Amino acid sequence: MTSIDELKTLLGVVSDLNAANGLLSWEQETMMPPAAARVRGLQIATLASVAHEKFTSERIEQLLAALEGANPGGDDAALVRATRRDYDRATKLPVEFVEERARTQNEAHHAWIEARAKSDFKTFAPYLAKMFDLARRYADFVGYEAHPYDALLDDYEPGARAEEIRRVFGQLREETLPLLRAIVAAGDATDYDVLTRDFPIDLQRTFALEVARDFGLDPEFSRLDVSAHPFQTNFSRDDIRITSRFDARYFPMSLFGTWHETGHAMYERGVSAAFERTPLSSGASLGVHESQSRLFENLVGRSRAFWEVYFPRFQELFPEQLADQTGESIYKAVNRVQPSLIRVEADEVTYNFHIMLRFELELDLLEGRLAVADLPEAWNAKMAEYLGVTSPNDADGVLQDIHWSSGLIGYFPTYSLGNLLSVQLLEAAKSADSAVAEGLRAGRFAPLLSWLRENVHRFGRSLLPREITERATGKPLEAGAYVQYLKSKYADIYGLNS
Amino acid sequence: MTSIDELKTLLGVVSDLNAANGLLSWEQETMMPPAAARVRGLQIATLASVAHEKFTSERIEQLLAALEGANPGGDDAALVRATRRDYDRATKLPVEFVEERARTQNEAHHAWIEARAKSDFKTFAPYLAKMFDLARRYADFVGYEAHPYDALLDDYEPGARAEEIRRVFGQLREETLPLLRAIVAAGDATDYDVLTRDFPIDLQRTFALEVARDFGLDPEFSRLDVSAHPFQTNFSRDDIRITSRFDARYFPMSLFGTWHETGHAMYERGVSAAFERTPLSSGASLGVHESQSRLFENLVGRSRAFWEVYFPRFQELFPEQLADQTGESIYKAVNRVQPSLIRVEADEVTYNFHIMLRFELELDLLEGRLAVADLPEAWNAKMAEYLGVTSPNDADGVLQDIHWSSGLIGYFPTYSLGNLLSVQLLEAAKSADSAVAEGLRAGRFAPLLSWLRENVHRFGRSLLPREITERATGKPLEAGAYVQYLKSKYADIYGLNS
Numbered sequence: 001m002t003s004i005d006e007l008k009t010l011l012g013v014v015s016d017l018n019a020a021n022g023l024l025s026w027e028q029e030t031m032m033p034p035a036a037a038r039v040r041g042l043q044i045a046t047l048a049s050v051a052h053e054k055f056t057s058e059r060i061e062q063l064l065a066a067l068e069g070a071n072p073g074g075d076d077a078a079l080v081r082a083t084r085r086d087y088d089r090a091t092k093l094p095v096e097f098v099e100e101r102a103r104t105q106n107e108a109h110h111a112w113i114e115a116r117a118k119s120d121f122k123t124f125a126p127y128l129a130k131m132f133d134l135a136r137r138y139a140d141f142v143g144y145e146a147h148p149y150d151a152l153l154d155d156y157e158p159g160a161r162a163e164e165i166r167r168v169f170g171q172l173r174e175e176t177l178p179l180l181r182a183i184v185a186a187g188d189a190t191d192y193d194v195l196t197r198d199f200p201i202d203l204q205r206t207f208a209l210e211v212a213r214d215f216g217l218d219p220e221f222s223r224l225d226v227s228a229h230p231f232q233t234n235f236s237r238d239d240i241r242i243t244s245r246f247d248a249r250y251f252p253m254s255l256f257g258t259w260h261e262t263g264h265a266m267y268e269r270g271v272s273a274a275f276e277r278t279p280l281s282s283g284a285s286l287g288v289h290e291s292q293s294r295l296f297e298n299l300v301g302r303s304r305a306f307w308e309v310y311f312p313r314f315q316e317l318f319p320e321q322l323a324d325q326t327g328e329s330i331y332k333a334v335n336r337v338q339p340s341l342i343r344v345e346a347d348e349v350t351y352n353f354h355i356m357l358r359f360e361l362e363l364d365l366l367e368g369r370l371a372v373a374d375l376p377e378a379w380n381a382k383m384a385e386y387l388g389v390t391s392p393n394d395a396d397g398v399l400q401d402i403h404w405s406s407g408l409i410g411y412f413p414t415y416s417l418g419n420l421l422s423v424q425l426l427e428a429a430k431s432a433d434s435a436v437a438e439g440l441r442a443g444r445f446a447p448l449l450s451w452l453r454e455n456v457h458r459f460g461r462s463l464l465p466r467e468i469t470e471r472a473t474g475k476p477l478e479a480g481a482y483v484q485y486l487k488s489k490y491a492d493i494y495g496l497n498s
Numbered sequence: 499m500t501s502i503d504e505l506k507t508l509l510g511v512v513s514d515l516n517a518a519n520g521l522l523s524w525e526q527e528t529m530m531p532p533a534a535a536r537v538r539g540l541q542i543a544t545l546a547s548v549a550h551e552k553f554t555s556e557r558i559e560q561l562l563a564a565l566e567g568a569n570p571g572g573d574d575a576a577l578v579r580a581t582r583r584d585y586d587r588a589t590k591l592p593v594e595f596v597e598e599r600a601r602t603q604n605e606a607h608h609a610w611i612e613a614r615a616k617s618d619f620k621t622f623a624p625y626l627a628k629m630f631d632l633a634r635r636y637a638d639f640v641g642y643e644a645h646p647y648d649a650l651l652d653d654y655e656p657g658a659r660a661e662e663i664r665r666v667f668g669q670l671r672e673e674t675l676p677l678l679r680a681i682v683a684a685g686d687a688t689d690y691d692v693l694t695r696d697f698p699i700d701l702q703r704t705f706a707l708e709v710a711r712d713f714g715l716d717p718e719f720s721r722l723d724v725s726a727h728p729f730q731t732n733f734s735r736d737d738i739r740i741t742s743r744f745d746a747r748y749f750p751m752s753l754f755g756t757w758h759e760t761g762h763a764m765y766e767r768g769v770s771a772a773f774e775r776t777p778l779s780s781g782a783s784l785g786v787h788e789s790q791s792r793l794f795e796n797l798v799g800r801s802r803a804f805w806e807v808y809f810p811r812f813q814e815l816f817p818e819q820l821a822d823q824t825g826e827s828i829y830k831a832v833n834r835v836q837p838s839l840i841r842v843e844a845d846e847v848t849y850n851f852h853i854m855l856r857f858e859l860e861l862d863l864l865e866g867r868l869a870v871a872d873l874p875e876a877w878n879a880k881m882a883e884y885l886g887v888t889s890p891n892d893a894d895g896v897l898q899d900i901h902w903s904s905g906l907i908g909y910f911p912t913y914s915l916g917n918l919l920s921v922q923l924l925e926a927a928k929s930a931d932s933a934v935a936e937g938l939r940a941g942r943f944a945p946l947l948s949w950l951r952e953n954v955h956r957f958g959r960s961l962l963p964r965e966i967t968e969r970a971t972g973k974p975l976e977a978g979a980y981v982q983y984l985k986s987k988y989a990d991i992y993g994l995n996s
Contacts, residue, residue, distance in 0.1 A: 016544035035719040036737030046514035239534030
């Protein structure tokens with residue numbers, strides 16, 4: 001057996017253990033009887049620990065060193081590079097630190113649940129301080145060039161830099177804040193009553209899934225189930241799961257949730273089969289992943305063309321609820337812009353402000369410019385500045401997201417990076433192949449999917465997000481295309497073209 | 499950490515890996531998208547291999563040796579004993595033999611599928627010869643005192659001996675063959691039309707599950723799903739899965755299948771929580787397991803008292819299908835005795851003959867008294883002798899079961915051991931507590947379940963099947979109680995009391 005074959009064999013074992021653990025987790029959210037939770041937690045911890053032990057073996061270090069010396073080409077080089085990245089990250093942390101972090105995360109998570117229920121930031125504050133302290137120490141262990149935030153970012157968006165994000169977000173803020181203010185000033189006479197009519201859940205599922213099938217999600221390799229929070233996971237590219245949630249009195253939740261996860265699913269499905277059971281076999285980053293989910297959810301699913309094509313079928317399933325509606329009226333209803341407190345309920349125009357706010361506060365906390373005790377005040381000041389709303393309580397303000405309590409610091413920006421990239425990619429696809437835009441006007445998504453597979457999906461983790469972006473769009477990531485998309489779409493919807 | 503704690507920690511890892519693998523397998527049969535099968539197979543093989551590696555570690559051998567020297571008492575002694583059994587079995591086989599066996603099993607399984615489809619035993623014969631050769635070599639590796647068959651049996655029924663089984667089966671055959679002949683001679687004027695009426699599947703599920711809940715199967719720790727072949731599996735005693743299959747035109751399949759698996763489930767649920775994540779945490783043997791499934795399926799579910807109590811609810815769900823029926827008529831219909839070719843479709847009277855036949859042929863093949871080439875002839879001769887039927891083809895004869903092609907030799911007797919034990923246990927429970935029989939007459943199963951938990955379930959693998967049988971019933975396993983049960987039940991149904 002050659003070194004590369006031996007490495008692949010050892011990585012295959014790690015991949016299988018991680019896949020099994022993925023199934024334990026997916027099943028916990030979708031199928032598992034409630035009493036099983038306690039032991040399931042132990043099982044998940046064991047699988048993670050055995051996978052870590054197998055991945056950080058000395059033999060893998062030896063093989064990596066030998067292969068790096070031999071300068072392999074092509075996919076093998078990419079595999080060695082990605083494995084080295086993961087290996088170094090997995091082995092740079094002292095065992096005591098990993099244990100302290102796991103313990104603190106667990107405590108912080110429980111403290112957050114309690115603090116949120118009581119809407120009392122003060123009881124969570126000491127845990128949040130510890131989480132930021134751990135993040136600083138983590139950054140020191142794994143190392144960074146310019147800013148400790150880069151070390152955190154790198155787990156979610158390999159190669160990204162805080163400085164770049166600050167610049168891109170600055171441009172985005174500068175260009176979309178006036179747009180948002182103009183929309184709010186224009187007022188809104190639309191009647192949104194249709195959004196809260198009674199849409200039976202089984203028929204919502206039928207419609208959501210028919211569209212997902214049209215996007216390319218085949219039951220041959222996928223399933224849709226229900227969970228409290230929608231997610232995508234997969235145990236191989238032939239074994240992809242998405243979940244959604246359903247509210248009979250708010251159909252957008254299930255539809256856009258399903259199409260969002262379908263975007264993630266199509267990405268994982270499109271990764272080259274040659275990368276099976278290796279660290280290359282998944283999306284390049286959270287940001288690139290989010291570009292795919294947002295593309296199908298928003299750029300396709302919230303487009304005028306989509307609702308022109310799909311409204312007749314939607315109306316066929318819900319004739320009474322939609323008797324007074326048209327494709328155009330649904331298009332407007334599902335694109336309502338409304339500054340609000342909650343990130344996960346935000347529309348395309350306001351969403352990124354929720355992210356910028358979190359990114360800026362993370363930097364301030366990490367650099368020590370902001371004390372944890374002063375966070376709620378800083379949060380509310382930025383909400384007022386960006387969105388003109390202030391939270392009456394901590395639960396709907398600074399305590400709304402699970403991320404910080406789980407140690408996910410440096411994660412939030414990837415949501416907006418995904419938004420920006422989604423438009424940049426769709427523009428590139430349309431320029432490259434006229435069949436893409438023609439297809440979108442006719443409800444045929446194969447040309448779009450085919451371009452995405454060729455230019456994004458198939459690379460898996462063999463390229464960095466920056467490399468994928470530049471190869472696919474000819475440019476680094478920037479805010480321009482997204483700003484242009486928002487301006488043109490919402491000036492039209494809100495009659496701002498005066 | 500003491501030695502016993504360290505042993506439990508190491509065994510906990512193995513248990514978690516096996517539980518994860520159990521989930522991979524359950525999910526493959528119930529939920530998995532079809533294209534996922536190939537990689538799922540690799541994942542299952544990896545988990546089995548990592549679990550084997552962890553279980554056969556030198557450290558476990560050291561800990562076992564130390565603990566054996568220290569003579570621990572109670573549950574710890576049982577844990578050491580069971581772990582030693584498993585450890586020795588897992589380490590006595592040379593790696594080359596394990597690999598050869600896995601390869602041959604895989605080939606034999608595919609050959610069996612093909613041979614069965616073509617109903618051509620000849621193409622399967624060479625593989626079956628190899629499987630029996632491997633079984634003989636396996637017995638030599640693991641060792642035995644009296645008969646190589648004992649070494650095979652021991653995997654499924656620890657401590658059982660071929661000689662004992664031969665004796666018990668002899669008694670069973672001698673006493674039930676005349677009964678079967680009398681039933682056949684008496685003729686049968688019953689109209690079985692109700693069995694093949696249209697019973698919508700969702701209502702079958704409702705009824706099957708309502709009864710299973712009454713038996714004690716709580717959704718808090720269990721699920722019922724659909725699979726091609728019904729089975730029970732669990733990933734902890736808090737996480738139990740049963741499956742069933744449904745035929746709208748044959749309701750007994752789903753009802754008795756569900757209750758059978760519920761019996762298995764109640765057993766696993768009843769194992770002492772103190773044995774969690776150790777080798778003691780499952781049923782004592784296949785035979786004891788089958789006693790629990792048959793007890794709920796047959797002794798309860800096919801009893802007159804059961805149908806008297808449950809018929810009104812059954813009729814409420816299926817008013818048209820059951821308009822001309824009574825509890826008594828359903829009781830008679832689901833207890834139809836009919837000699838037939840297929841083991842899995844056999845009734846209580848004929849079932850054990852299918853098993854005796856297989857047991858006898860396994861012994862003959864293992865001892866070399868019968869050549870594989872002559873097996874179909876021997877099979878047909880025994881079928882004619884015991885059941886008075888002969889198979890027109892190999893598919894419905896010697897090729898009907900999956901077991902031999904999968905290397906499961908020495909497995910069949912456990913089905914009949916379970917039948918015998920089920921009656922012996924129910925008689926003991928009734929003698930011990932009058933509330934058991936009263937409960938069965940009123941559709942209250944708590945007294946029965948409570949006795950089974952106290953006398954069978956809670957011990958898990960901490961006692962041998964023989965020990966459980968003798969403690970619970972005051973006697974070794976014997977055919978007498980079962981024979982008496984059959985005679986009394988079927989003489990009444992078929993009017994033989996003249």
